[in-house]
Structures are given as structure tokens and as C-alpha cells.
Amino acid sequence: MSQYRVLPGPEHFLPPAAASMGIRLPNPGEAHINGVITSEEKAYEEAAKQFLMAKVPTLFPGPLVLWAWNEKAAKKATAIRHLYDTLKECVQPGQKPMLIPMPDYRPKYPKINPEVEINPNHPNLTIWHNKIDCCMFIGVHCHQANLSLKIIRGGTSCYTIAMCAQAGHEDAMLSFRDASVEKIMTLAEWVRKLKGTVQPRLTSAKSGASN
Amino acid sequence: MSKEKIKISEALYDIMPSDYQDLVKSATYGKEDRGWKDIGNNKELIEQHSLCAGCPESMAFRYILASLPNPEDTVMVGSTGCTSLVFPMVAVHNIHSLFGNQNAIASGLKRALSVRFPDRTKDVVVLAGDGATVDIGLDMTLQAWFRQEKFTTICFDNELYANTGGQESGLMQKGFVAKMAPVGKLFDKVRLPEIARESGCHYVVNCTVSKPSLVEKVIRNAVHIAREIGPTYLQLYTPCILEIGKNSMEGLQEMRDSEKPTERFAYKEYVSEPAKQLLAELAAKDKERKAAAKQLAGKA
Numbered sequence: 001m002s003q004y005r006v007l008p009g010p011e012h013f014l015p016p017a018a019a020s021m022g023i024r025l026p027n028p029g030e031a032h033i034n035g036v037i038t039s040e041e042k043a044y045e046e047a048a049k050q051f052l053m054a055k056v057p058t059l060f061p062g063p064l065v066l067w068a069w070n071e072k073a074a075k076k077a078t079a080i081r082h083l084y085d086t087l088k089e090c091v092q093p094g095q096k097p098m099l100i101p102m103p104d105y106r107p108k109y110p111k112i113n114p115e116v117e118i119n120p121n122h123p124n125l126t127i128w129h130n131k132i133d134c135c136m137f138i139g140v141h142c143h144q145a146n147l148s149l150k151i152i153r154g155g156t157s158c159y160t161i162a163m164c165a166q167a168g169h170e171d172a173m174l175s176f177r178d179a180s181v182e183k184i185m186t187l188a189e190w191v192r193k194l195k196g197t198v199q200p201r202l203t204s205a206k207s208g209a210s211n
Numbered sequence: 212m213s214k215e216k217i218k219i220s221e222a223l224y225d226i227m228p229s230d231y232q233d234l235v236k237s238a239t240y241g242k243e244d245r246g247w248k249d250i251g252n253n254k255e256l257i258e259q260h261s262l263c264a265g266c267p268e269s270m271a272f273r274y275i276l277a278s279l280p281n282p283e284d285t286v287m288v289g290s291t292g293c294t295s296l297v298f299p300m301v302a303v304h305n306i307h308s309l310f311g312n313q314n315a316i317a318s319g320l321k322r323a324l325s326v327r328f329p330d331r332t333k334d335v336v337v338l339a340g341d342g343a344t345v346d347i348g349l350d351m352t353l354q355a356w357f358r359q360e361k362f363t364t365i366c367f368d369n370e371l372y373a374n375t376g377g378q379e380s381g382l383m384q385k386g387f388v389a390k391m392a393p394v395g396k397l398f399d400k401v402r403l404p405e406i407a408r409e410s411g412c413h414y415v416v417n418c419t420v421s422k423p424s425l426v427e428k429v430i431r432n433a434v435h436i437a438r439e440i441g442p443t444y445l446q447l448y449t450p451c452i453l454e455i456g457k458n459s460m461e462g463l464q465e466m467r468d469s470e471k472p473t474e475r476f477a478y479k480e481y482v483s484e485p486a487k488q489l490l491a492e493l494a495a496k497d498k499e500r501k502a503a504a505k506q507l508a509g510k511a
């Protein structure tokens with residue numbers, strides 16, 4: 001069993017792929033936290049805590065939910081909006097939840113506008129710019145999310161969560177698998193449940209975004 | 212016919228960059244006479260696309276997308292390269308295939324679409340760079356033509372591998388020295404238009420994209436012939452201004468220079484006999500339709 005843990009960075013130039021360090025993906029009904037397989041229940045609680053602790057908790061919806069290419073996608077989009085609204089309701093003054101779309105994910109440098117969109121090949125730019133210290137990827141294609149998550153771990157101290165529609169992401173600090181409307185709503189419920197019980201790190205020196 | 216085909220999730224509409232909102236709002240769906248003249252009023256490609264400033268590929272994309280006869284029911288198949296950067300930024304369904312596999316993917320897709328939608332016309336259009344079409348994907352390109360697969364293959368010929376910094380491609384000119392090919396090309400530009408004709412394509416055109424009306428004509432011909440008869444191939448010169456050391460404003464002139472009668476992109480067209488017949492029929496129908504419309508307008 002590997003001792004490697006998927007922790008917030010910066011791990012600098014070239015963090016190893018978590019899979020190559022022995023981190024494995026969760027089975028159905030499970031999740032992982034820092035690369036350790038855990039129950040989904042625990043992961044909801046931890047993800048909600050991380051959001052409530054963050055200065056700038058952020059959701060990054062990707063093309064699979066931004067486009068209403070089928071009914072399920074549109075429903076997921078509604079659930080994501082609900083999660084974002086819940087976050088806004090549950091944070092304390094000084095915390096700044098964000099919802100930033102990733103409509104495409106081909107290298108588009110140097111012309112991305114980090115105020116309004118993120119290009120997952122260069123997520124570090126958006127994370128630095130907005131001082132994001134906790135983010136969740138949802139609706140992104142897996143291979144691209146892996147790359148992005150590694151880049152984020154390399155260059156920032158942002159806590160990454162993946163709500164993956166397939167088998168999950170080793171390279172996130174916390175990963176769900178088989179994302180569904182129900183799972184997004186459950187996460188929103190956990191955020192509401194933990195409201196007021198978690199201290200945001202507003203005064204801490206650790207700003208999340210570092211370079 | 213409908214914009215329902217491509218829409219943004221309502222719950223996230225407001226956070227989408229306005230470029231994308233416009234793309235969906237004003238894409239030219241549902242117009243029988245759509246064409247390059249719609250560019251300006253309609254949007255085919257977002258402004259913040261990822262090609263280099265002034266890259267002729269961006270012009271070519273706009274003309275092609277504006278000229279597709281039936282964009283609502285068209286799926287484009289791309290391959291890795293500069294072209295692939297653009298596919299997430301257009302309002303036409305598309306698939307990004309593994310480098311070189313585009314004609315194999317398109318074959319399966321076209322067949323699957325005709326099984327799945329027997330009562331609808333579904334067009335498939337491959338669009339890939341010369342590296343993907345003529346080098347790594349040559350096997351798939353040719354085999355699709357041999358099998359008479361009913362889709363159009365478009366090659367954006369920039370005469371090298373642009374996206375990876377300028378390696379030699381089969382379509383590069385003899386003697387050309389590129390940034391990543393310092394020895395210079397040792398053999399002639401592969402004569403793919405001729406090979407396409409010999410391999411069973413029913414419509415083959417070699418030209419530049421300097422004239423939008425010409426691009427419109429050849430795209431419409433290629434898609435209609437592929438739909439009814441068999442494979443068609445367009446080789447369009449979209450120079451990589453970055454690699455040949457031109458400024459953003461110089462792409463158009465570069466194309467004009469290379470389409471002179473003695474140059475390698477002088478207009479060349481091959482049309483098979485059955486394709487000629489089809490084009491004549493389509494032209495006659497079009498004339499009839501326009502005359503009827505004129506008459507109707509006169510009465511009103």
C-alpha cells in the first residue's frame with residue numbers, strides 16, 4: 001500500500017500522477033479522500049467542510065453540464081446551481097463562493113479571461129487570479145480533468161474535489177464517482193447541515209492561491 | 212428547424228461567456244439559402260477562438276460552417292492539430308478522434324446514423340490537418356474512400372504539422388525547411404487530390420480559401436455528392452502564417468499568390484459522371500425553387 005497522499009500543493013514543477021504512486025480509484029459506493037478509500041458519506045461531510053472552510057469555494061462546471069445535450073445534463077446543471085446557491089447561503093461574511101464555467105478545454109493561451117471562464121489546461125491561472133482555495137470539478141471529460149488536477153496540485157495550494165461521472169479521479173484531493181443529480185443534492189444538504197459548525201480560514205496566513 | 216439542437220443548460224446560462232451565448236443565439240440554423248453572406252449577421256465561431264491571430268484556418272472555418280447545407284443534422288469529425296482547437300467553439304455537433312483515425316470514426320458514425328435515423332438525412336464531414344490526413348491517417352483516409360463511405364473529407368493543408376511546432380508533412384513542398392525539419396523536404400508534395408480521384412472519390416477539389424463564394428460552392432457540392440453518391444475530398448490551402456513567417460494580415464495574400472495558374476493551389480476540380488448528373492439535377496431544382504419563390508414574392 002502506497003504511503004503517497006494526494007494533498008494540496010504546491011508540489012512544484014512536475015507532481016507525479018497519483019495513480020503512478022499507487023493511489024487507486026474507489027469502487028461504486030465509495031469515494032477517496034487524499035487517496036485513501038472511504039465511504040461516500042464521509043466524503044460528503046469532508047467536501048462540505050472544505051467548502052465551508054474556504055475563503056473562495058468554487059464550482060467549475062464543464063462542457064458536459066454547461067450544454068443541455070440531454071435531459072440529464074440539464075438536470076445536473078440545475079443541481080449545480082442549487083449547490084452554488086446553498087453555498088452562498090451557508091458561508092459567513094468574508095467568504096466568496098464562485099461559479100466559473102469551463103466551456104472548452106483546449107489550450108487557448110494567452111487569451112483566457114480568468115474573471116469569467118477557466119481553461120482547465122491552465123486552471124492555475126484562474127485559481128491564482130481569483131485566489132481560489134477550494135474547487136470542485138464537475139462535468140469535465142476525465143482525461144482533461146486529470147491533467148488539470150495535476151497542474152493545480154503542482155502550482156497552487158488549492159484543495160481540489162472531483163465530482164466525476166465515471167470512476168473518479170486519483171489526482172483530486174477528494175473524489176466522488178458516478179456523479180448524479182442526487183449526489184450533488186446530497187452534497188448541498190451536507191453543506192446546509194454543517195453551516196455554522198465550521199470555522200472559515202479567513203484570518204489564516206494560508207491564502208490558498210500560492211505560486 | 213431548430214436551435215434546440217445546441218443549447219446551453221438553462222441553469223448555467225448566465226455564467227457562460229457572452230461569446231458562447233451569442234454563438235447559440237445567432238448560429239444560422241434552419242435557412243435553406245444559408246451561406247457565407249450570413250457571416251457578420253450570424254455567428255459561426257466564437258471571437259475568442261484559439262487559433263493564432265490572422266490564421267486562415269479561422270476564415271476557412273467560418274466559410275465552411277456557414278455553407279453546410281444542413282448544420283442541424285451534420286456531425287463533424289476532427290483530429291488533433293490546430294483544427295481541433297476550434298471544435299469546442301462552434302455550434303455544430305462534433306467528435307474529436309484520435310490523431311489519424313478521423314476517417315475510420317466517420318465511417319462508423321455515418322453508418323450508425325443511417326441505422327439510427329433511417330428517415331433523416333445526416334451528413335458527416337471530416338476536417339483534419341494534412342499531418343492527420345496524409346501522413347499518420349493516410350491508411351484510414353484511403354480505406355474509407357476504397358469502401359465508398361458516404362462522407363466528405365476536408366484537409367486543411369498548411370503544408371506541415373503546425374500544432375506541434377513545424378514538422379515535415381507529406382503535403383509539404385519539396386525543399387521547404389521548417390522549424391522542426393531543418394534538412395528540408397526531400398520529396399515532392401504528395402499528390403493526394405489525384406490519389407483521391409483514383410481511390411474512388413466522386414468530387415475532388417484543390418484550392419485555397421481566399422474566396423468565400425468558392426468555398427461555399429465546393430462545400431455544398433461535396434456534402435451533397437457524399438450524401439447521395441460516395442466519398443468526396445477537398446484539399447484547402449490554409450497557410451500557417453506563423454511557420455512561413457507572415458504577419459496576421461498576410462494570410463489572404465499568401466493564398467492569392469499560391470492559387471495562380473502555375474502555382475500548387477491553382478483551382479483543380481474533378482467530378483465523376485454520376486456526381487455531374489446529381490449536380491445538374493440539384494441546380495435545376497434550385498432554379499425551380501427560386502423561380503417559384505420569386506413568383507410568390509411578386510404575388511404578395
Ligand SMILES: Cc1ncc(C[n+]2csc(CCOP(=O)(O)OP(=O)(O)O)c2C)c(N)n1
Nearest residue numbers: 291292293310340341342343371372373374
Ligand atoms: C496519436 C498521436 N500522435 C501524435 C500526436 C501529436 N500531435 C499533435 S498535433 C500533431 C500535428 C498535427 O498536424 P496536422 O494534422 O498537419 O494539423 P495542423 O496542426 O497543421 O493543423 C501531432 C503530431 C497526437 N496528438 N496523437
Ligand code: SF4
Nearest residue numbers: 263266293373451452
Ligand atoms: S500555428 Fe499556424 S496553423 Fe496553427 S493556428 Fe497558428 S497560424 Fe494557424
